[in-house]
Amino acid sequence: MLGGLRVGYRLAHRIALRRANLRRVVLIGADTVADLYLRALERNPEAGIRVVGLVALGTHQAGRRIHNVPILGHVEDIGAVLDRLAKNNMLPESLVVTDPSFRGRALTNVLDAAAVHGISVLRTPALTDLTPAERVQLRPVPLEDLLNRPQVPLDREGMERLVGNRTVLVTGAGGTIGSELVRQIALLGPKRLILLDHGEFELWQIDVELADCAPHVPREVVVADVRDEARLDDVMARFRPELVFHAAALKHVPIVEANPAEGLLTNVHGTRVVADTASRHGAQAMVVISTDKAVNPSSLMGASKRAAEMYCQALDVRARASGKANAMRCVTVRFGNVLGSTGSVVPLFRRQLERGGPLTVTHPEMRRYFMTVPEAVGLVLQASVRGMRHTDGSGTDDLLRHGGIFVLDMGEPVRIVDLARQMIRMAGLRPDEDVTIRFTGLRPGEKLYEELFHGREAPVPTDEPGLLMATPRLVDLEQIRQEVDQITAYAREGDVQAALRILALLVPEFDHNPAGEVRALAPESAASGAMAAGVVHSGQAQADGNEQVAL
Numbered sequence: 001m002l003g004g005l006r007v008g009y010r011l012a013h014r015i016a017l018r019r020a021n022l023r024r025v026v027l028i029g030a031d032t033v034a035d036l037y038l039r040a041l042e043r044n045p046e047a048g049i050r051v052v053g054l055v056a057l058g059t060h061q062a063g064r065r066i067h068n069v070p071i072l073g074h075v076e077d078i079g080a081v082l083d084r085l086a087k088n089n090m091l092p093e094s095l096v097v098t099d100p101s102f103r104g105r106a107l108t109n110v111l112d113a114a115a116v117h118g119i120s121v122l123r124t125p126a127l128t129d130l131t132p133a134e135r136v137q138l139r140p141v142p143l144e145d146l147l148n149r150p151q152v153p154l155d156r157e158g159m160e161r162l163v164g165n166r167t168v169l170v171t172g173a174g175g176t177i178g179s180e181l182v183r184q185i186a187l188l189g190p191k192r193l194i195l196l197d198h199g200e201f202e203l204w205q206i207d208v209e210l211a212d213c214a215p216h217v218p219r220e221v222v223v224a225d226v227r228d229e230a231r232l233d234d235v236m237a238r239f240r241p242e243l244v245f246h247a248a249a250l251k252h253v254p255i256v257e258a259n260p261a262e263g264l265l266t267n268v269h270g271t272r273v274v275a276d277t278a279s280r281h282g283a284q285a286m287v288v289i290s291t292d293k294a295v296n297p298s299s300l301m302g303a304s305k306r307a308a309e310m311y312c313q314a315l316d317v318r319a320r321a322s323g324k325a326n327a328m329r330c331v332t333v334r335f336g337n338v339l340g341s342t343g344s345v346v347p348l349f350r351r352q353l354e355r356g357g358p359l360t361v362t363h364p365e366m367r368r369y370f371m372t373v374p375e376a377v378g379l380v381l382q383a384s385v386r387g388m389r390h391t392d393g394s395g396t397d398d399l400l401r402h403g404g405i406f407v408l409d410m411g412e413p414v415r416i417v418d419l420a421r422q423m424i425r426m427a428g429l430r431p432d433e434d435v436t437i438r439f440t441g442l443r444p445g446e447k448l449y450e451e452l453f454h455g456r457e458a459p460v461p462t463d464e465p466g467l468l469m470a471t472p473r474l475v476d477l478e479q480i481r482q483e484v485d486q487i488t489a490y491a492r493e494g495d496v497q498a499a500l501r502i503l504a505l506l507v508p509e510f511d512h513n514p515a516g517e518v519r520a521l522a523p524e525s526a527a528s529g530a531m532a533a534g535v536v537h538s539g540q541a542q543a544d545g546n547e548q549v550a551l
Helices: 002-021 032-043 075-087 104-116 156-163 176-186 200-213 229-239 253-258 260-280 300-322 345-354 373-388 395-401 416-426 477-493 496-506
Strands: 023-028 049-056 069-074 094-097 120-123 167-171 192-197 219-223 243-246 285-291 329-335 359-361 405-408 437-439 459-461 467-470
Touching: 023 032, 023 075, 032 049, 049 075, 069 075, 075 104, 094 104, 104 120, 104 416, 120 416, 156 373, 167 176, 167 229, 176 192, 176 200, 176 243, 176 373, 192 200, 192 229, 200 219, 229 260, 243 260, 243 373, 253 260, 253 300, 260 285, 260 300, 260 477, 260 496, 285 300, 285 373, 300 329, 300 477, 300 496, 329 373, 345 359, 345 416, 359 416, 373 405, 373 467, 416 437, 477 496
Parallel strands: 023 049, 023 094, 049 069, 094 120, 167 192, 167 243, 192 219, 243 285, 285 329, 329 405, 359 437
Antiparallel strands: 405 467, 459 467
């Protein structure tokens, strides 16, 4: 009997030690998903996780238990729940969100409450899609969960008709937008996919990914510089792409400021080379990726992208006016920042957080538009379908005939300092206490606010959710060809000042800010998206705009 007591004591001691070493968490959610997660933990005791409480999202009864785990309260009272746990020395290490639809402002409130106590906030994976071992692994909350953007329905059938059984070429195929274009296009049944980039490693990465996820899609990998007309002419003649997506560009404002000739040659001359060679070899359409920095540009990068927009607009107007069925259409799509793109603020903040800070922000009032990469690319494809549709006499079609630019509805701009603070909280740390934020001043070419529409580009709603159009500001094709030729010649000669003088004639609103001076600009004057302009798709409630960004 004494031996049995010793065995029982040792077993109880081992269980107590194991429980002491488990990660203590509170689940945000007391519903079916939470129930599934608790069951998964019971089947995987080696996961090292102990759920000590639940916080309900819907109706609940405080004190009720699920799998013997108590419901501690409602998510609206998360601050009080955590204060109570702290008072009793029972704080968990993490809060774990189980509901995949729990996003936006409500999630931000949880992050704020957790940050007060130095608690991290994590997510469970989608339990139905994973193996049993993976179902209990916790993951960081994706930053895009804080952007409470409505899911925009996409015309997948239209996309398949556009891409299906056609040869598609993507420039900049190794970049953030280019690689996502490749991923989504590969799922739409192209006859052949041509991946073109000047970076060998980036091309290799996306090629390996496609070999794994879309091995059935015939593809070609092409190393080429879009500025090399002879090389592009050879590529277009060899592969005869029917659709060309032009995502190649020099996009980093300070780098283009430091290398102006390279920026002009890539963004202006390179766009013309792609457009002219594609048209010469029978492409049906070219889709040009543009940026909000092209609106009232203060940087060389922005002005160069505006010049590229103008060239493609003029080319498209000429093609549509010709009445020729085989004339190449040019569809231009403009949007703001995408979360997580290479060299952007989000990965920079992550690296700075890993080092313990500080997080560097240029100015307290710096604001930018943000969208996820998959969402932006899905809408680019949607705009491509709309831009290629036969005209039916509607107002939108009239704009298309006259070079209208598609603009993605980016919602409301986000203050970068708010983004920095939220990323600190997402790491379970406290802004200004655990991690500081340092303001460094505007960089050459930067502005406090970006804009989606020029003052003479009225935002016009389309019949596609998430898509607006900018009324066109046109230049004669022959005139812009002459000016692009001059910019190219001066840039090649190294006469940057002469090239910039021509660029300023072509883009008269170009107000260069090479010193990174702070220039006052009210957010209202930025025509900041559909919501600020009062343009809302008929199927979308106005309230969406007020809750789109919960930072």
